[in-house]
Amino acid sequence: MRRLVRRPRRMSSEPDGQPIIEFQKAGYRLPNGKVLLKEVTLAVPSGETLVLLGRSGAGKTTALRLINRLLEPSAGKVCVEGRSTLDWDPIALRRRIGYVIQESGLFPHCTVEQNVSLVPRLQRWPAERIEVRLRELLALVGLDQGEFLPRYPHELSGGQRQRVGLARALAADPPILLMDEPLGALDPLTRGDVRREFHDLQKRLRKTVVIVTHDISEALLLGSRIGLMEAGELRGVYSRKEFLNATEPLAAAYTAQLRALEGAGDRT
Amino acid sequence: MRLLAFVSQHGYEIFQATLEHVWLVALTMLLATAIGIPLGILVVRRPWLSKAILGTANVAETIPSLALFGFLLPVPWLGNRADRVAIAALTLYALLPIIRNTATGIAGVDRAVREAARGMGMTERQILFHVELPLSLSTVIAGIRVATVLTIGIATIAAAVGTGGLGEFIFRGLAMVNNSLILAGAIPAAALALAADFGLSLLERRLRPGR
Numbered sequence: 414m415r416r417l418v419r420r421p422r423r424m425s426s427e428p429d430g431q432p433i434i435e436f437q438k439a440g441y442r443l444p445n446g447k448v449l450l451k452e453v454t455l456a457v458p459s460g461e462t463l464v465l466l467g468r469s470g471a472g473k474t475t476a477l478r479l480i481n482r483l484l485e486p487s488a489g490k491v492c493v494e495g496r497s498t499l500d501w502d503p504i505a506l507r508r509r510i511g512y513v514i515q516e517s518g519l520f521p522h523c524t525v526e527q528n529v530s531l532v533p534r535l536q537r538w539p540a541e542r543i544e545v546r547l548r549e550l551l552a553l554v555g556l557d558q559g560e561f562l563p564r565y566p567h568e569l570s571g572g573q574r575q576r577v578g579l580a581r582a583l584a585a586d587p588p589i590l591l592m593d594e595p596l597g598a599l600d601p602l603t604r605g606d607v608r609r610e611f612h613d614l615q616k617r618l619r620k621t622v623v624i625v626t627h628d629i630s631e632a633l634l635l636g637s638r639i640g641l642m643e644a645g646e647l648r649g650v651y652s653r654k655e656f657l658n659a660t661e662p663l664a665a666a667y668t669a670q671l672r673a674l675e676g677a678g679d680r681t
Numbered sequence: 682m683r684l685l686a687f688v689s690q691h692g693y694e695i696f697q698a699t700l701e702h703v704w705l706v707a708l709t710m711l712l713a714t715a716i717g718i719p720l721g722i723l724v725v726r727r728p729w730l731s732k733a734i735l736g737t738a739n740v741a742e743t744i745p746s747l748a749l750f751g752f753l754l755p756v757p758w759l760g761n762r763a764d765r766v767a768i769a770a771l772t773l774y775a776l777l778p779i780i781r782n783t784a785t786g787i788a789g790v791d792r793a794v795r796e797a798a799r800g801m802g803m804t805e806r807q808i809l810f811h812v813e814l815p816l817s818l819s820t821v822i823a824g825i826r827v828a829t830v831l832t833i834g835i836a837t838i839a840a841a842v843g844t845g846g847l848g849e850f851i852f853r854g855l856a857m858v859n860n861s862l863i864l865a866g867a868i869p870a871a872a873l874a875l876a877a878d879f880g881l882s883l884l885e886r887r888l889r890p891g892r
Contacts, residue, residue, distance in 0.1 A: 481800055507802030518797025522815045531811075532801055581801070591800075 431495060432456035433589065433621050434480055438489030441475050449475040452489060453647045455640060459588075462615055462622040463650075464636030466629065466667070472645040473625040477591050480623065481510045493589070508532065511582030511620075515594040517574045519566040525577050526562040532585045550580040555610060572603035579611070583618075592624045596631065608634060629667040630674070633657075641667075687861040695850070699869050702846035705839065706832050706873075709768050713775035713832075714825060720776070721783020721821075722809065731784070738777040746835050749773065750842045767839035774835055775828035782824025786817025819889040826881035833874040837866060847873075 434457040441450040450472040457463050465473040478484040479491045482498040490497045498506060519528050529550055533543045551558040554576040566574055575595060582590060595611075596604045612634055615622060626632055632639050639656050641648040643663055651659055657668055688695065720738075724731040744752075753759055753766045760766060790813050798808045814821075840848025850866030853859070 483796070483799055504802045504804055507800060510800075510802075512797065512800030514793055514797055514800070516793045518791075518793040518800075520794060520798075520812060520816075521791075531803075535803065535807060578797075 431459075432492075433459040433494055434623065435492040435495075436476070436479070436489070437492065439476075439479060439486040439491045440488035441472075441479060441484055442487040449645055450479070451645045454489075455647060455650065457621060457623060459621050460619050462624065462635055462637045463640055464624045464626060464632040464638070465640045465642055466626060466632045466636075467642035468627055470644075471642040473642050474593055475645075476642070476647075477593055477623060477625050480589075480591060481507050481512060508536065508585060509587050509589060511584075511587040511590040513575075513578050513582045513590070513592040513595045515597040517566070517578030519574055519578060519581070521566050523565075524562065525556075525564050525566070525569070528566070528577060529581045529584055531581065536585060546584065550583060553583065553614065554580045556580070570603070571599050572607055575599060575607055588620060590620050590622045592622065594625055594627070596626075596628075611635065629671050633671070684861040684864050687865055691865065695847075695865055695869060698845065698847050698849055698866070699873070701844075702833070702836055702848075702870065702873065705764065705767060705771070705836050705844060705846050706829065706877075709771040709775055709832050709836070710825065710829055712768065712772045713779055713828060716772070717776045717779030717824075717828075718783050718821065721780045722787065724780060724784040725787045734780060735777075735784075738773075738780055741773040742777045746770065746774065746838045747841060750839060754842065763839075763843040766842050767836070767844040771832050771836055771839065775832050778824040778827040778831070779821070780824075782820050782827075783817065786820030787813045789820065790816045819885050822881060822885040822888060826878060826885060829877045829881060830874045833870060833877060837870050 434455075436453045436455040438452045438454055439450065440448065440452050442448045453472075453476060465476060467473050475484060479486055479498070480493065482501065482503045485499060490499065492498070493501065493506060493510070520531075523531070526547060530543050530547055533546060538546070547562065548558055551561060556573065556576055561569070561573070561577070566577070569577065579595070582592075596607055599607060608631060615635070622635075624631075624635055626635075633653055633656070636653070638650055638652055640650045641656075641661065641664055648663055649659070649661055651664065656664055659665065659668075720734050724734050741749075749770045750766055753770055756766075756769075758765070759769050794812060794816070795808065798812045803811065836844075836846055837848035837851055840846055840852050847866040847870045851863050854862030854864075854866065
């Protein structure tokens with residue numbers, strides 16, 4: 414089992430204690446002047462799983478897309494491994510960052526094998542290395558390779574698609590993983606399964622992960638810290654314990670919702 | 682029955698004219714595809730060019746074909762040979778459906794798919810060749826299909842400038858008020874159009890991406 418998982422490589426460009434992702438008063442405004450993100454300052458240390466929690470439109474996805482430079486900050490800056498994203502070659506930057514989105518974004522015209530091996534192929538890995546990696550990855554996300562490699566995305570269930578999406582994001586072993594509502598499109602039961610598996614996986618992989626979600630229970634299970642977002646602002650960053658006891662009205666609203674759910678569970 | 686007699690008498694001539702016709706259409710489609718697909722990509726990638734490209738193609742489409750052949754005759758090099766004029770004019774007609782369908786196909790690629798491709802660190806070129814074009818192939822083929830059927834029809838008019846092909850029979854028949862002669866050109870042309878339509882629709886269906 415241990416051999417399946419690569420030990421995280423320490424990055425030479427990143428001295429100890431330095432955050433691997435850092436927002437420095439980063440903001441994003443649309444060309445029409447609408448502000449999607451206001452002066453967010455946030456540091457994500459290496460190996461952490463940070464969850465950005467908030468309703469839709471709170472600016473979570475915008476923040477995420479600033480990290481891999483799908484968007485460029487209109488104010489302040491975002492640094493990855495100590496360098497502003499604007500100083501990175503965007504292609505090189507994105508290849509160091511796995512990206513998983515809702516609905517997985519798998520290529521419908523490619524088989525699972527072609528989807529997962531895409532980044533290694535673009536980086537011209539030798540064929541044998543790709544094959545070894547494919548086997549590792551499918552085992553990692555719990556899919557039988559003989560069965561799934563030749564399939565097309567439309568032949569998979571939602572949960573399987575999401576696993577393949579995760580395998581694809583992890584293919585070139587990027588130190589950072591960004592996930593945008595990765596479980597949003599799944600039914601509740603599958604969601605629970607995939608969530609638990611991801612939780613176990615994350616404990617082994619020790620990557621730096623930023624997850625966007627609007628689901629409080631997901632945030633508490635997956636996140637080592639929770640960043641609460643509302644109306645384009647980061648309202649605060651909490652550990653799990655801090656979040657449950659937070660007095661911030663929005664945090665309190667989320668915990669109240671959670672308690673209500675748990676209460677309903679107790680009665681049945 | 683005079684038609685049957687005509688066909689049995691002039692079978693070889695009809696066959697040759699059909700070949701000429703196919704040759705004319707094939708060259709036109711090759712050219713129109715080679716020009717139309719890159720223009721379609723430009724329409725999506727450079728929105729400020731889209732009006733100019735689509736506008737020009739639209740205008741070309743509205744010029745009566747006989748007049749277009751006439752306009753091109755005095756153009757140097759082109760006007761020297763009838764088949765050059767014909768192919769140039771036919772290509773202009775065939776462009777619009779190909780440009781439009783290429784643009785529609787690429788613009789219709791699922792946003793999540795494009796977003797994922799960018800997020801994975803694919804370059805614009807890689808996204809185009811590995812994702813957008815393969816995914817819009819069936820739409821592009823549909824455009825080529827429309828253009829081919831159109832070209833087969835208009836190519837009969839090209840006979841007016843002396844390119845040969847099935848239009849020869851039609852023009853001769855018109856001049857001589859001979860219906861069998863007209864039909865000897867029209868029927869094979871219609872058959873060609875139907876065959877091209879059917880063949881390309883099969884291809885189109887095969888290339889349609891999953892789901």
